[in-house]
Amino acid sequence: MNVRAVLATLAVPVLIAVPAAGTTSAAAPTLTALDATFTVSERGSFDTYGARVAALDGLLEKAPVDTVFGEANRDAVDAGAGSCPAGIPAPDASWFCWYGAQNDPPNDDAGTENWMPQGITGSWDAAAGGGTSARGLLVSWYDAQNLGKGVRISFVDNSDPANVRYRHALLVEPTAGDDFRGVTVPDGKSLHAGGIAWVGHHLYVVDTDRGVRVFDLDHIWRTAADPSKSKIGNDGNGNFHAFDYRFVIPQVGEYTQDGTCVRPAPNPKTDPLCWSYVGVDHSSNSLVTGEYISGKPGGRVVHWPIDETTGRLVTGGGGAVSSVAAYQTSRTNVQGATSHDGTFWLSSSTGRGNDGQLHRTRVGQSGTTSATPTGPEDLSFDPASGDLWSVSEWPELRVVFRTPNAAG
Template structure:
């Protein structure tokens, strides 16, 4: 990438930030959705407790398993030349609704304090479909620190099927904040040496797009903890059918136009005590950049590889093992999405009760604080559940999904709301 091209993108980024700053939404009406029964102060989880024992860190170790290049090439040769992210975005056939057009029930998933500055809900067909649930989010702000992927600004949202056991990703064109459009790609796993593929049978509660790789969590019964996808290997389906994989007429992806075949996975290498990542995010404040994870009341990070030949993959030892370089125990109840910024860890705590609201905590080794709302100082003012948080460094915004809402707000507004 030339210095001139990057400079042009940074100028576009500054211009877009000005637009975004002026487009803050008046979502304070959501505050009326807090009932008196929710005005209780959430239990203080206290400080993070560092995990330093070899046994404790060993429970977080992963082993890398990459698909043979021959298998990937065989699949690409059979399906046709892969397409890029830009091609996928150009075929966007769905339009997101702005918050003003979202229903009251949909907007009930938004945080009350701090309020979202950008909020969208999916098109009416996807929003009303009970078979799928949005669980995770990452952006081109993760992929590249200037916030652009080529000439595009992109948001990816991972959705999980509630019955069939499939996973899909919404490719959202975020170039115009006043009109977000998107289309779908099915997540798949190559089989039979690249002669076929199957769907990723798992919920994806966490995802990070770093450089040209997309890492997603898996909660299936296998020992695979993370799957890895190459954003340069998006394949076109040639048949519009409910089947997944090779069919008589060609290649099918459960009715979707695009399919992403995995290029590898990271497997749990510990015994029965191995901890599976549930939420993911990217931290650019470490050297090298690191993948942040949470699960089973633990927080930890893996460094990314600095080898150009392993762009977007985790750092591994000679045996292919990825080890956590930092880990903590947390007492945040129902911790969902996770962010690490500086010495602080941000955790979205779930509501815990039907119709209740969650809590946003900032925690470190010195203690914990939560966002407050109202004169009574209640901490129950976050979204009911946010499994995923993504920090867009270039704009200073945190993106998340909750219910049927996709929303963003400045990280600084979270810090200002801390009690």
């Protein structure tokens, strides 16, 4: 792996007491079944956005997924190089860090406070139809300064672990057949993008109060250079910009609920969900979504059925999607969850500088808890290798880490 810059000195984490790896807690079950069914609907969004995307296809050059991976323009940093830590609390894990440069702030992914990494997914999640030959990771970052940029996605080519490279692309919302904008929520703030899932050629991105948005990796568009890094969409002269990001990925649909979430839910069986993270369960062909609640238990983890032929969620009458299973967790501060063959993994954090926690469990059991780097977020499980991936969020403490043999 080529290291082109020395990162700022990594802050020394302050550890919290966490059970040793593989230890079993005597606490209440980590997950209990919840007798409830939740519903979201696509509300004609695929038709609305589909028409806009089709029109924009005629105005912009399309780029295959492999092209974006192949045009990586940044080098990741090896464990132990620069400020990338030589050791992390998870002793069996491997990891790498983001490119950073103290003397080149616009390109400092390791330490920037303008963007915060959140979600992670991989080509193993995509399965058939993912459109890549790379062993690739996608990582979401939200615009922490709320400058209208929304969400960017890192395309990380991990085909050669000794030379990990990546580049960023921007998520956009088509507003018409000839324009798009950054992805924001109704109050104008950036979409938090706390979790992402790559299913076929679709990229699912959670929308905290509303549900999940769907973007299409078969319609990645090239955009024009913008040295000012200030332009978005159609400039009126036949050029399209994206704050100087050279690839954009358009929204093509969404699944939304009625009402907005409250944490914790007064009535967990009926109240709207909070959409904080998302994973893929290949064993049950479902999305796994869940809630972050600060300092309190009770977050709900929900499975949603995926249509294998389309990569969309399974809809009934009127475009409605019903959940197929729901649970509540006794853990607090859960920032990611996924499952496979009845085993669940949940990540939780307790603030910058404190070790995170990875919980492995089955429904009705307390399971095991082990330490992770500070600030673990979303989770992605590769059933072929048994690897579990996550990303941590804090500036100068950011790692992308892999836990091998996660199923035990």
